[in-house]
Amino acid sequence: VQAVREPAQADQLLLLDASSDRLSSQQHAEIEAQRANTAITRRATVTSMEELLYAALPVLDHGFIRVIDYMGDDPAIVQAARVSYGAGTKQKRGDAGLINYLMRNRHTSPFEMCEIKLHVKLPIFVARQWVRHRAASLNEYSARYSILDREFYIPAPDALAKQATTNRQGRGEILEPEQAQRVLEMLRADAHQAYLRYEHLLGETATGAAVPDGIGLARELARMDLTLNVYTQWYWKVDLHNLLHFLKLRADPHAQYEIRAYANVLLQILKVWVPLAFEAFKQYRLDAYEISSKGLGVVRRLLAGGSVDAASSGMSAGEYRELMGVLGLSER
Numbered sequence: 001v002q003a004v005r006e007p008a009q010a011d012q013l014l015l016l017d018a019s020s021d022r023l024s025s026q027q028h029a030e031i032e033a034q035r036a037n038t039a040i041t042r043r044a045t046v047t048s049m050e051e052l053l054y055a056a057l058p059v060l061d062h063g064f065i066r067v068i069d070y071m072g073d074d075p076a077i078v079q080a081a082r083v084s085y086g087a088g089t090k091q092k093r094g095d096a097g098l099i100n101y102l103m104r105n106r107h108t109s110p111f112e113m114c115e116i117k118l119h120v121k122l123p124i125f126v127a128r129q130w131v132r133h134r135a136a137s138l139n140e141y142s143a144r145y146s147i148l149d150r151e152f153y154i155p156a157p158d159a160l161a162k163q164a165t166t167n168r169q170g171r172g173e174i175l176e177p178e179q180a181q182r183v184l185e186m187l188r189a190d191a192h193q194a195y196l197r198y199e200h201l202l203g204e205t206a207t208g209a210a211v212p213d214g215i216g217l218a219r220e221l222a223r224m225d226l227t228l229n230v231y232t233q234w235y236w237k238v239d240l241h242n243l244l245h246f247l248k249l250r251a252d253p254h255a256q257y258e259i260r261a262y263a264n265v266l267l268q269i270l271k272v273w274v275p276l277a278f279e280a281f282k283q284y285r286l287d288a289y290e291i292s293s294k295g296l297g298v299v300r301r302l303l304a305g306g307s308v309d310a311a312s313s314g315m316s317a318g319e320y321r322e323l324m325g326v327l328g329l330s331e332r
């Protein structure tokens with residue numbers, strides 16, 4: 001059984017240039033103007049984040065993430081922690097050690113001292129998941145006020161898979177090429193058909209051209225007829241603590257492929273912005289696993305040379321299977 005591949009995890013962040021059609025010509029011009037400006041500041045800055053500012057980083061087929069602003073850096077986390085622990089911590093631990101300590105012990109408030117503001121372009125069905133993260137500030141493109149662009153997310157063929165049999169919320173076996181082709185044709189045709197209808201209802205196109213025999217229906221009503229793979233855009237501001245919480249949930253293999261594609265780019269931004277916090281997060285949260293007390297009992301029995309199976313573990317079959325997977329003992 002061939003599984004869906006992981007969303008791209010580039011080591012290098014790719015910046016979109018003026019030839020990219022993910023951005024309108026107006027957006028290209030705005031980005032160029034923003035990137036041409038440099039201001040002198042007394043605030044702490046991160047050189048590689050300054051280089052990243054305003055540029056669009058591609059995600060999925062038409063989406064992007066742009067860093068619009070950020071506040072704080074690794075030293076800001078350390079500085080906040082030292083306010084609570086006092087100067088004594090300086091002798092005891094270096095910055096990396098202190099950040100690791102904070103992460104390991106869930107001392108979260110120093111991470112709230114850093115903030116980031118992003119411009120994100122994403123399909124509406126991904127936005128529905130993203131917006132569940134309430135501890136952030138958001139301004140979305142208004143489809144009551146403006147007309148949504150004719151841009152739909154169409155998955156790559158190898159991201160199309162059947163319903164998983166072991167997990168009701170996931171993808172299983174990848175589709176055969178001919179089947180994938182049929183699905184893609186349906187997705188494209190339906191999205192285009194719905195968008196044509198949207199323009200007809202509006203009586204105008206996104207560029208302001210009149211649609212012959214169009215109805216002139218209110219934008220807030222016409223949008224009802226669109227498909228969920230249409231792209232929306234928003235500004236999203238979040239503090240580092242809540243961004244890490246978002247990433248723990250959305251960069252996880254259980255999260256949907258499409259939101260993980262965004263989470264992977266955010267991880268790369270994190271690495272550039274707060275490299276020490278990023279490493280601590282990977283070590284103690286992202287690549288770590290929380291074991292229940294029953295799970296710990298299983299591990300202790302195994303370490304003592306005893307035998308254990310799902311029935312004697314006291315755990316549910318799913319939880320036991322997950323633990324064995326994490327321990328690399330799936331065959332048990």
Ligand SMILES: Cc1cc2nc3c(=O)[nH]c(=O)nc-3n(C[C@H](O)[C@H](O)[C@H](O)COP(=O)(O)OP(=O)(O)OC[C@H]3O[C@@H](n4cnc5c(N)ncnc54)[C@H](O)[C@@H]3O)c2cc1C
Nearest residue numbers: 129132133134135136169242245246249250252254255256
């Ligand atoms: C794999 C996956 C599958 C999911 N499936 C579903 C699903 O099927 N249906 C569905 O509805 N959702 C689903 N969700 C969404 C999930 O239940 C959360 O709503 C979402 O992940 C946001 O998490 P959060 O509330 O911790 O984050 P945030 O809203 O950002 O909140 C951060 C933290 O602030 C605190 N907080 C915020 N608001 C409150 C509040 N009102 N009361 C108390 N504490 C608060 C909590 O400690 C919370 O953890 C899924 C999420 C994932 C990752």
